Amino acid sequence: MPVRASLLCASLAVTLAVAQEPAAEAPGDLPSERIVVLSLTGEIDALSERVLEKQVAAALEVEGLRFLVLEIDSPGGELQASRNIAFNLANLEAVTTVAYVRGRALSGATFAALGCDLIAFGPGGQMGDAMPLRVFQDLSVEVAEKLISPVRADLKFLAEKHAGYPALCAEAMADPALTVHRVELRDVERGRVDVVWLDGEAFEQLRWSRPDDVLAEEVVCKAGELLSVNALQAQDMGFCAWVSRDLDELTRQLQTEFSTGPLERSRESVPAWVDVVRLITWWPVKSLLFVVGIVALLFAFATPGTGLPEVTAAVCLGLVYGGSYLIGLADYVEVLLLLLGLGLLLAELFTPSFGLLGLSGLGCLLASLVLSYQTFVIPDTSFEWATLEASAAKTLFAALLSFLGVFVAMRFLPNTRLLRGLVHQHTLSAGAGEGAASGRLTTLAPEGALGRALTVLRPVGKVQIGEQVVGAVAEGDFVDPGDAVVVIGHRGSEAIVSRRPEVQAAPPPGATATDEGGGSA
Incomplete structure (x- = not known):
């Protein structure tokens, strides 16, 4: 009896203790959390990086955010932009990031996937082939190896950041020199069979x-090839956590794996202006806008005050540098070089320097265009040097188009109906001044001869000296129509004149009255 009573008391005590413990919260009673979906589709470039950066910043402000899902279907793109996306995602600590490889995650998109905490595949998902062939395909083996080395290092770092990702497989996605063996290896001490991934040298050793412990071996990536994996292969290697038919299934898998409450899913939309900016920053369009802007700028210098060339130049150059600024390719350096180049070109018009100022201004404009194609000023790595060469080639193409455009514009456009009124081509009639001639001097007017401006001189225009109408270049201030001028020199057949405001009221003795279009006696 005492023993039975003791057991009864112990049972009652345990029952009371269990009753006092709080019951485990049922999944339906857990608070709901948020999952935000971002998209990375199409070719990856600096614009993709900037848009995704803004989307991540907006998603992090969502209250109750638990998961950030990056839905990927991309063939890759620019290496630097892909690398930046990957490391920005890898450095996020306040949220769990999940890459959902819905279609392709090739080349640079592989970086983005490996930068996330978890990777899920769609049924047709594919990842790998991460060497930027468009940059390396024309390089020698030695130079290509130097460029591949930092890419391998980045992929290895991202793989080792996550437990279970085989670093060798990640490196083989970028280096065709590697061979990857899948080996089933017996672990005698633990009594199990492990799957390991080895390169050729390690497998031979x-x-x-341990020849008796190697149960099976398969070459999954031969030398000379780049590793690319599907969903099942990615699961076998440890890259893929789940295979999900769609986002709904992925949401359920996340909820089950992390024992969360209900997950409310939303998607960050891509801004409508992205497609427009991508078009104007595409290098052929960007080069064409630069060419049109330069040609319009020269027309504006040649026929100042007409309005259309100035507006065209401002719009085209504004799109070139404004679009680059929006995606982070242009900074204050490019803008300063642009302004300096324009200033030097203007100075060449007012201060003849045998073309030195003009060439310097053109050099500044081309340098600003080179920098607008890249994110750095001075190259440091071998990859940046390769990028600089590509930027210089694009700029050279734009420069050649500019020279061709200037030639065509000066040769044909002034004769078109649209631009005929912008360029002064006609000879003034006799009514504009007694004895007006055809516009060419038979004898150069002597220095000191007085005349009157017939058109605005900013600084080029037409003046009447005596009985002749001649082309003239104003030195100093701009000259308005009707202002008195004096000849102070010559440049070829053009007269260099200066404004003489004191002559406006009454011409000096010995000069033909300027209100009648006269000159010096």
Whole structure:
């Protein structure tokens, strides 16, 4: 009896203790959390990086955010932009990031996937082939190896950041020199069979040192190839956590794996202006806008005050540098070089320097265009040097188009109906001044001869000296129509004149009255 009573008391005590413990919260009673979906589709470039950066910043402000899902279907793109996206995602600590490889995650998109905390695949998902062939395909083996080395290092770092990702497989996605063996290896001490991934040298050493423990071997990536994996292969290697038919299934898998409450899913939309900016920053369009802007700028210098060339130049150059600024390719350096180049070109018009100022201004404009194609000023790595060469080639193409455009514009456009009124081509009639001639001097007017401006001189225009109408260049202030001028020199057949405001009221003795279009006696 005492023993039975003791057992009864102990049972009652345990029952009371269990009753006092709080019951585990049922999944339906857990608070709801948020999952935000971002998209990375199409070719990856600096614009993709900037848009995704803004989307991540907006998503992090969502209250109750638990998961950030990056839905990927991309063939890759620019290496630097892909790398920046990957490391920005890898550095996020306040949220769990999940890459959902819905279609392709090739080349640079592989970086983005490996930068996330978890990777899920769609049924047709594919990842790998991460060497930027468009940059390396024309390089020698030695130079290509130097460029591949930092890419391998980045992929290895991202793979080792996550437990279970085989670093060798990640490196083989970028380096065709690697061979990857899948080996089923017996672990005698633990009594199990492990799957390991080895390169050719490591596999040969293992085969000689532990031949009885190698149960099976398969070459999954041969030398000369880049590793690319599907959903099942990615699961076998440890890259893929789940295979999900769609986002709904992925949401359920996340909820089950992390024992969360209900997950409310939303998607960050891509801004409508992205497609427009991508078009104007595409390098052929960007080069064409630069060419049109330069040609319009020269027309504006040649026929100042007409309005259309000035507006065209401002719009085209504004799109070139404004679009680059929006995606982070242009900074104050490019803008300063642009303004300096325009200033030097203007100075060449007012201060003849045998073309030195003009060439310097053109050099500044081309330098600003080179920098607008890249994110750095001075190259440091071998990849940046390769990028600089590509930027210089694009700029050279734009420069050649500019020279061709200037030639065509000066040769044909002034004769078109649209631009005929912008360029002064006609000879003034006799009514504009007694004895007006055809516009060419038979004898150069002597220095000191007085005349009157017939058109605005900013600084080029027409003046009447005596009985002749001649082309003239104003030195100093701009000259308005009707202002008195004096000849102070010559440049070829053009007269260099200066404004004489004191002559406006009454011409000096010995000069033909300026209100009648006269000159010096």
